[in-house]
Amino acid sequence: MEKINKVLISLGILLIIGFFIDNFLMNLIASLRISILNTFFIFFDKYFNYISLGIFITIIPLLKKEKKVILLSKLWIGFISAGIVSYILKFFIERPRPLISLLEKSMSSFPSGHATVIFAIFIILFYNLKKYKYLWLIIAVLTGFSRIYLGVHYFTDVIGGAIIGLILGRNINHLLDK
Numbered sequence: 380m381e382k383i384n385k386v387l388i389s390l391g392i393l394l395i396i397g398f399f400i401d402n403f404l405m406n407l408i409a410s411l412r413i414s415i416l417n418t419f420f421i422f423f424d425k426y427f428n429y430i431s432l433g434i435f436i437t438i439i440p441l442l443k444k445e446k447k448v449i450l451l452s453k454l455w456i457g458f459i460s461a462g463i464v465s466y467i468l469k470f471f472i473e474r475p476r477p478l479i480s481l482l483e484k485s486m487s488s489f490p491s492g493h494a495t496v497i498f499a500i501f502i503i504l505f506y507n508l509k510k511y512k513y514l515w516l517i518i519a520v521l522t523g524f525s526r527i528y529l530g531v532h533y534f535t536d537v538i539g540g541a542i543i544g545l546i547l548g549r550n551i552n553h554l555l556d557k
Contacts, residue, residue, distance in 0.1 A: 383502070383549055390542050397535040404534045405477050408527055420525045427522065429496070433458065436500060442508055453503045453555050457548045461499035464543060465492040477530050490540035491532045497522040498544030499551070506552045 397404075436454040440447040466486075474489040501519035505512050523541060526532040532540075 383545065387542060387545060390538055390545075394535055394538045394542065397533075397538055401533040401535050404527070405530065409530060412528070416528065420528050423521070423525050424529060429462070432496065432500070439504065439508070442511070446507075449555060450503075450507050453507070453551055454500060456555070457499040457503050457551045458496055460551065461496040461544050461547050462492060464547060465490050465495040465540060468543075474533075474536070477533055488532055489536045490543055491523070491526050491536040492540065493526055494523045494532075494537045494540030495544040495547075498541040499548035500544075502545050502548035503552050506549075 436458055437451065440450040440454070443450050468490055469487045469492070472489045473487045476488040497519045501515045504515040508515070519541075523537040526537050527534055
């Protein structure tokens with residue numbers, strides 16, 4: 380079984396378990412908030428947004444020696460399709476956001492759009508720029524955790540977004556490799 384399939388199965392199990400502990404995790408993280416992390420994650424949310432991510436995915440293919448245009452295409456298709464899929468799912472699912480948010484956000488909570496997009500981009504970068512795979516993973520996990528820490532998403536919103544993003548990114552990567 381391909382490694383990514385094992386990861387997806389594990390995340391699926393975590394998603395199911397997560398629905399039973401969402402409120403507990405949200406309250407635990409809220410009780411552990413400290414000023415320096417509040418400032419960091421609010422800054423991270425404000426400046427690591429979709430515009431900066433778009434600039435990032437436009438510049439990052441320059442790290443690759445060949446097939447820069449293909450990587451650029453994969454990243455932008457992943458970025459746009461993940462955004463569209465998460466928006467459509469939010470519209471139909473309409474899960475309310477947590478009530479203990481440090482930020483004011485609109486729309487529904489599931490799935491996390493940030494997690495969906497960043498994990499779609501992460502897996503594409505993982506397959507194409509393996510030299511930096513741990514950096515991509517840190518950015519993706521930090522983005523997902525920031526959504527929970529700030530109280531704008533439940534744990535399962537982020538895990539659901541990660542699963543959707545990984546599936547989209549993997550499929551886009553494989554389709555454009557052919």
